[in-house]
Amino acid sequence: MNTFRIGGVHPHDNKEFSAHKQIAAVPLPQKAIIPLVQHIGAPAKAVVAKGDKVLVGQVIAEAGGFVSAPVHSPVSGTVAKVDATTDAWGLPMPAIFIDVEGDEWLPEIDRTADIKTECTLEPKKIINKIQAAGIVGLGGACFPTHVKLLPPPGKVAEVLIVNGVECEPYLTCDHQLMLERGEQIMLGIDLVLKALGIKRAIIGIEKNKPDAIAHMAELAKKHPGVEVKPLALKYPQGGEKQLIDACIGRQVPSGCLPIEVGAVVDNVATLYAIYEAVMKNKPLISRVMTVTGKSVKNPGNYEVRFGTPLAQVIELAGGIPEDTGKIIGGGPMMGRAMQNVDMPCNKRVSGLLFMKKDESVRVEPENCIRCGKCVDACPMGLEPYMLAKLSAAQNWDKMEQLNVMDCIDCGCCLFTCPSHRPLLDYIRYGKGKVGGNIRARQMAAQAAKAAAEAKK
C-alpha cells in the first residue's frame, strides 16, 4: 500500500473516542468575538464600526492583501466594539465583538440542504468567489486557498491532491465530514478541477478509515477523473510534501511549493467550504472541530460558528475533565498547548484535545545514546540529533548547511527519541535564527542592488 518513502512514525491513533460521532451543531453564543487574524498572511482590516448592524455572512473585515482573507460575520446582531482580545496564550489580537441578536442571514445565501451540482461559472469567477468567501486551508495551515489556485507564471498544475488523511491522532472531524458530506466534497473537487483547468484528482485516505475509503470510492464513480487512494498508516502523511509523495510518488524539492511538481493540495474540509461558497454563496463562517480526550464525557465532532467561545463548545462536550493536565488546540503531534480556553473558536482550531495529567508531563531527558532513531524517523531526511546539538551550540551556519529550514515541525524526532531529548524545541529555536539570518541576507542583497542602481 502506498505511503511516503522517508521516515515517519506510528503513534497510537486514539480515534475511537470521537470516531463516527454525528456532527453536532453548537448553539449560537450570546456574544461573538471574531479575530481578524485567522489565516497566514496580512491581517484583515475591519470595515464595520461600533453600533453597525450585521447579518450572517456579511463581510466585516476585508483582506489586507493578496495573501490574506476577508472575515465574514458568523452571527447577526450589533457590533459592540472593535478591540483587542487575548488568544489562548494571553497575547493580544485584534477582533470584532458582536452582540448576537437572532440568526438572520444575507438573503443570497442558500441555506437549504439541497445539493447543487450545476456550475456554469468560468474558472476565474470560481476563484474569485473562493477568495471573496475567505476560504483558507482548514487542515491547520490556514493558508489562503485562492493563492494556491493561481499558480505563479511558468508553473502548471497537473493534479489535485485531496487530503483526507487526518494523520494526527485523536482528530476525527475530516473523517466524519467525508462520511456525512462526501458528495459536497466531491462537488468541491470538481469545482477546483475546473478552476485549475485540470482533469485529475487523487483523494488520499489512510486505511484506518475503511468506511470513508469505501464511501468516497463509491461517490468517485460518478465523478470522472477523481480517484481514491488508500494509504498505509503512517504519520505525518497529512504533511503536504509527504502526501504528494505518497499519492503520486513525486518529491517536492527543498524550499519549493507543491506546484513545482504539478500538484495542488487541499484538505477535504476546505473542499467542502469551497462547495458551500461557490454553489450556495455561503462564506466561511463555521467549521467542524473534534473535541476529544480519554476522560472527556461527550467526545465528538462539533460544527461551530467562528466567534463562539471555546468554553461553550467544551460545555457541550461535558466540561473540562477533572484530571486534565493539558488542553491542546489541534492534535497531539503538532497542536499547541493552550494556557486558557477564553479564546473564541476560529478557522485555525481543528480540535480540542484534553490530555490527562499523567500524559502531560514530559519525561526527564537523558543523554543522547546516538541510536539514530531520530534520523530514521525524520520524514525530511534530516539529522535531528545533530541539528539539536548545533542549536545548543548556537552554530547557525552549520544548521543552515544541514538544511534545518526543511524541517516541517512534525515532531517525529522527539516522539521517537528513547532518551526523550527535547530535539524539536532546539530545532525550532535554531530554525527561527537561521530564518532570520536568511531574511537579513536577502534584505542586504536587495539594498545593495538598489544602491547600485541608484548610482547608475
Place this chain on the structure above:
Amino acid sequence: MKLIVAPAPHAHSGDSVRKNMLNVIIALMPAFIVAMIAFGWGAVITTAVSVCSCVLFEWLICKFLMKERSHVGDLSAVLTGLLLAFNLPCNLPLWIVVLGALVAIGVGKMSFGGLGQNPFNPALVGRVFLLISFPVQMTTWPRPLGFSGSYLDAETAATPLYTLKNAIKAGDSSILDELPTLWDSFSGMIGGSLGEVSAIALLIGFVYLLCTKTITWHIPVSIILTVSLFAVVFAAIAGLPVCTFLGTTLCAGGLMLGAIYMATDYVTSPMTHCGQIVYGIGIGLIVMIIRCWGAYPEGMSFAILIMNAVTPLLNMYIHPKRFGEKKK
C-alpha cells in the same frame, strides 16, 4: 485549573533507553543458556561477577566521582557486564574479570562522561585490555564439558580459529580435519569465549532484536556478507575447502557475537544506514585481514574498536537521503 504549556509534540512513542537495553539483554539469553550448557557453573559465575562489578563500578563512579544522579537503572551497565563476560573464557580467574569490568566501565565509559559519550564500546575496551595484559589466561579456552565438569581443571581446547590459522600458515588443508564439525560450531559445542560459541543462539537473538526494532539489519548483515565474501575468495585462492573455511569463520571467534551485539552498540556505531553499511564492511574487512595475515586468530574486537574510531568521521560525511533532494 493550572494547565501545562509545552511545545509540540505532546505524544511520545514510549521508547526508552532502558527498554532498548533490556531487549538486547533478552536477546542474549539464548546464548547464555547455551553457555551454561556448554561450560556449566563457570559461565554462570563469570557472568554474575562481571555484571555485578560493572553495575557496582558505575554506581560508585556516579556517586563519588561525578557526583550526579546514577543511571544504573537504564541497564546499560548490566549490558556492558554481560557482553564483557560473553567475551571471556569461563575459567578466567575472577579477580581478572573484576579488573576487566573496572576498565570497561571506568575507562571505557565513565571517563568520557557516561552513557552516550564514549567513543569506544566499553565491553570491548575491557576485553582488549585483558587480552593484552593477560594473554595467557585470556587464550586458554576450556573444552565444553557441561555441568558435569568443574571449570578449574577443565582441559583446554584449541579454538577452531587457531586451527584455521595453522592451516593458513602451513598451507595444508589436512590440518582442518582437526576442526569440530560444522554442526558443533553452529550449535556451540566448541572452545571459545563463553558467549560466542553458539552461532544459532546468537542468531535467534538477532531475530528478536529485529522484531522489536531495537536494531536494524544494516550493520550485522553488512559485516557477515563482507566476511563471507572475503572467506570464500580467500579459501578458493589458498586452496582450502571453501565450505569448512566459511562455516568456521562465521561461527567461531565471536564473529556473530561481535556483528550482532557489539558492533551494533548505539553509542559507537554510525547514525545513518549508509554509514552503518560502510562501517559494517570496514569491520568485515579488518577482521578478515587480521585473521588471515595478522598475529591474532580472531580479531573481531580490534576490528570493531578501529571502526568505532572511524564512526565520528562517518557521521560527519555521510548524511541520510534528504526528502526532495535534487539529483546532481
